[in-house]
Amino acid sequence: MRIGLPDVPALERGVSLLGSGGGGDTVTGAALLRNRLAAGHRVALTPVGELGADAQVVPIGVVGATAVFAEKLPSGAEFGAAIAAIERWTARRADALVSIEVGGLNGVLPLVVGGRLGLPVADADLSGRGVPRLNQLSVAAAGKGLTPAALAEPGGQVLVLAEATAAELERTARAFLAGSGGWAVLALAPISAGELPSCAITGSMSSAVSLGRQALSVGERSGAEELAAATGGRVIGLGRVVEVSRRPGPGEHGRTGFARGSATILDHRSRSLLRLEMENEYLFAMRDGEPVASTPDVLAVLDRRTGVPIACDVVRQGVEVTVLQLPAAEFWTDPRRLPVLEPRAFGIDCDPILMEARR
Known part of the structure; x- marks a missing residue:
C-alpha cells in the first residue's frame, strides 16, 4: 500500500x-x-x-x-x-x-x-x-x-x-x-x-488508514451515532467532562508507577455519569458505577465539535466529548492473551467488557 x-x-x-x-x-x-x-x-x-x-x-x-x-x-x-x-x-x-x-x-x-x-x-x-x-x-x-x-x-x-x-x-x-x-x-x-x-x-497499519478515512468521511457536523457506524464502534458517552482527577499509580520495589487518573462525563442523553479510568491510556468505563466497557477494546474520547481524539494527559473539565468503544484486535481476544491487557492487568478488579461479547 x-x-x-x-x-x-x-x-x-x-x-x-x-x-x-x-x-x-x-x-x-x-x-x-x-x-x-x-x-x-x-x-x-x-x-x-x-x-x-x-x-x-x-x-x-x-x-x-x-x-x-x-x-x-x-x-x-x-x-x-x-x-x-x-x-x-x-x-x-x-x-x-x-x-x-x-x-x-x-x-x-x-x-x-x-x-x-x-x-x-x-x-x-x-x-x-x-x-x-x-x-x-x-x-x-x-x-x-x-x-x-x-x-x-x-x-x-x-x-x-x-x-x-x-x-x-x-x-x-x-x-x-x-x-x-x-x-x-x-x-x-x-x-x-x-x-x-x-x-x-x-494488517494493522493499513487498517488504521481505513479507520481514519472512515472517521474523517463522517465530517465534523455529523452525529455521534454516524461516527460510530462509520468506524465500527459504539457510543458509550456523549456529554461534558465535569471532573478530571490525577494521582500516582502503584509502584514496584519502591519505584514510582505510571500516572493514574479518571475523567467523569455527564451524559446529556441519560443524565448518567460515565467515569473513565486511565493509566497512560483510557482503560475502563463505568456508568453510574456499573462497568460498561474495558481494555483491550479501545476507548476513544473525541472533541464533540471537531471529532479530534483527546489524549489522557490533556483531557480537561468543561470539554464536550463523544466517547467511543472500538473493538480490540482479534489477537487480544484470544483467551490465552486476554489476561495481558484485561482490566486486572492494571489492578482493576473486573472482567473485560468487550464489544465482541455483545454481538
Missing part, C-alpha cells in the same frame, strides 16, 4: 483513535511524514506475506515521554543508530521494519524511518492499539523475548541490553530515559517475517 500526501490525515486520525488516549502526539509525526513525502521519498506498507519468510524484521518505536518529542525533535540519526546496534549484536542485516505500536506517534514514525533508510515497513505492529508497558507487546504475550534491545537517545548515547525479561527491559529503559532528555528510540530483537503472523497484529 503506497502512502501519499492525501493519506496522511487518515493515517493520523486512525492511529490517534487506536491510541486509546495514549501513544503520544501524532501531529509532529504526521508533519515529519509530510516532509518526507514532499521531498519525493517513496513511503509504502508491505503486506507481511510479501516479505520473504526469512526476512529479518526489526521492531522500532519511540519510548518515554513522547510529549517531549515535539520540543526535542529527532535528528533522524537515533533510528539508524538503534537499528545498526541490533544488526551488529545479532550479526543480521535488517530487511524490514515493523512498528512496536500502531496507536499514536509510533503508528507514523516507522514510515518516516523506512523512507529515510530505504527499508520496507511491514503492514503490522506489536500492539494493535496503545499500550503502556513493554511486557504488553504482542511478542511478549506470545512468549517471545524482546532482547537484544537497543536504546538510542538524541544526545548520541546507545545502550544495548543483551538479555533481559520484558519487565527488566522496562526498568532499564526508564532509568536510561531519566538521563537522556525524556525519550529514546527503541529497537528490539529481529523477528523473521514467517513468524510475524503468530506474534504480531498483521
